Every structure is written in C-alpha cells, then in structure tokens.
Amino acid sequence: MGASISKIGTKYRVTLDHGKDEAGKRVRTFTTVDTQPEARQIATEFNFSQQRGLLVKPTDVTLAEHLRYWMRVDVMNNCQETTVYGYSNIIEHHVIPSIGRLRLQELQPAILQNYYQQLIEKGLSANTVRRHHALLKTALDFALRQQLVFRNVADAVTQPKKRPSVGKSYTPEEVQVLLDKVSGTRMEVPVYLAVFLGLRREEVTGLRWQYVDFKQRLIRIVEVRTAAGNKNNIVKEPKTPKSRRTLHLVDAVYESLSRQKEQQDRRKAVLGELYHDSDYVFVRDDGKPYRVNGLSEHFLDFLRAHNLPRLRFHDLRHTFASLMYNGGVDLKAISEVMGHSDIGTTSKIYTHLFDHSHREQLSAMSRILSST
Secondary structure, three states, X not given: OEEEEEEEOOEEEEEEEEEEOOOOOEEEEEEEEOOHHHHHHHHHHHHHHHHOOOOOOOOOOEHHHHHHHHHHHHHHHHOOHHHHHHHHHHHHHHHHHHHOOOEHHHOOHHHHHHHHHHHHHOOOOHHHHHHHHHHHHHHXXXXXXXXOOOOOHHHHOOOOOOOOOOOOOOOHHHHHHHHHHHOOOOOHHHHHHHHHHOOOHHHHHOOEHHHEEOOOOEEEEOOEEEEEOOEEEEEEOOOOHHHOEEEEOOHHHHHHHHHHXXXXXXXXXXXXXXXXXXXXXXXXXXXXXXXXXXXXXXXXXXXXXXXXXXXXXXXXXXXXXXXXXXXXXXXXXXXXXXXXXXXXHHHHHOHHHHHHHOHHHHHHHHHHHHOO
C-alpha cells in the first residue's frame, strides 16, 4: 500500500493504493500532474494520511455535491444570513457551472488556478476572486476534516494580489454645499450621520431611537440592518466588536436628530394606528423603514437632482476620515470613531487619502536641498 510515482511522457502519474475493499479487491486511484515536485508532495501527503489512520476512501462525490452538503450542514448552521446568501451566490452562479461536475478527489491546483484566471478574464475584480478562493479553501478544509480528501488543493494555488478599494471623497467646500442642499430634506439625517460621525450605511439604517440619548448627547451603535437577495431587513450585530461603539452627538447631528424626532412624533399623532412604529430613525412618512439599498439609491438621486458631484453614500465615510485627518485628528482616534478592528485597518483603507496630506511636508525636503 502507499503511493508510487511514474513518469508518463512529460507528466507524472501518482498511483494511490488504498488497500483492499470488503470483497478483497485492491483499490487504486490515479492522479496526473505536470511536475515531479507536485507528484512527490501528493505521494507524501497520502502516505502521511495512511500512516496515521486517516485513509481517504475513493468516492465519486462531485465538487457540486460536496459544496451543497457543506452549505447545508456547516455554513447554514454557523454563519449569518448574509454570509449564507453570498456563499450560495458564488457556488450556484460561478463554481458549479464551471467546475462543479468534477469529482472532489480529482481536483488539482491547476484546475482552481485556471478557474480563477477565467473569472479575471470575465471582468471580475481581484478582490472578488479572492473571495471565491476563500470559500473554496474553507469548503475543502471541511472535506479534509471529513476525510473526503487527503489534502486541500487550494493551499497550492496562487490567488490574485489584494488591491485596496479606493473610494472618493468630497472637499470641505463640496461637503458644505451638500450639507446646505440636504437641510430640511429626508436625506438630512443620514448624510449628517455619515459626514459628522463616519457611520456606515448599515449603521445609519439600523439606528433606532432607543439607542439615541438626547440627555447625554450620545448614540450607541449596537446593531445594523443589511440586505441579502430579496431580504431587505436583516438585523444583526455590527461588523466587528470594535464596531460596537458609543459616539458623542456634535451640535449639528444633535439638532438634526431632534428635528427628526419631533417630525416623527407629529406624524405618529396624526396617523394614529396607521403609523408603523418601527423605532428606526430613518423612516418613511408612515414610519416604515427604508430598504437598506434604498438609502444608496435615494442619495444618488439627490446628487443628480442637485447637480452635485457623483459619490457613493459610503464615500461620505471616506470623506469623514479624510477631513478628520487633514484637520489634525490622529489616526488612532479616527480608527476608534469609525469602529475599525485596529488602526492598521484604517491605515490600509485610507492610505490614498492620508498620503495626499503629506505632499506638502515631503515637498519641504526638496525646497531645503535646493536652497543649499
């Protein structure tokens, strides 16, 4: 028993001897690879599994069958609804149509590498391809623990280099114009929360009045609202433990929220039982909360209607970070206010914004040297 290697033409075939089955018939499977080092690695990993009683029996389970099994018994029981939706979308619309018919045990690094290349050629971003890789690696780790495979072929694949998502931001002058335009409109509160406090879209749509303390001038970010597929009201905990935070209400936000609360109380009194008392801050005239994606759509409509530079709602968060940093606030404080897991996250995301603020300082060296 064990693994043996033979050269066939320019390739290498690894014969995996699984021993005898219940009928006494010897069971062998074969894997063909391009290089001798890869063949040796396969043989070594197979022998290692055999020696430790981790034999992997041959199976005709396909990648598609395994992915759906993994989703059913692991992901759906342990992951949030948004994660389940995202995984399902990748599996059903990308992985299975492309390589799902292959047997799980015949997967090779080259197959996954080619799959990633096809995704890039279709126009998917490097970061999206990395999400596909993370999914497959996790699913194959599960297969390894279930002794369906004796190695995780995703470990040998080179994934695309991660590229930072570069957002836009408004200048101070553009921000002031935006604030003037949104004053008194339904977009006032969400824009103020994003510009003055750096809140995410999901945090704005998930903010309830019970988390607004007018007396202490504080708001607590303890839950968010998000969407997945046709479900537009998924309530869950914030992104990271650091995202659960308490923020001071600056005057502009305090006054805006006060006006919003008074307006909602008046509508509630007029509509009576017809008013949908959801307790959310950002709601329609009848009290029903807006769709999460609706906030982004309404914001873009507002910019077009007022001939303002196009910007995603999330870019107001970039604007907040940029203006705070240029205003002399240190990076650690910005990171805490924005609810990032650590200061490194803030630095990576906003490097393109922060580097700009160093232009004058770094240019000083040229002026000093030219004067000598």
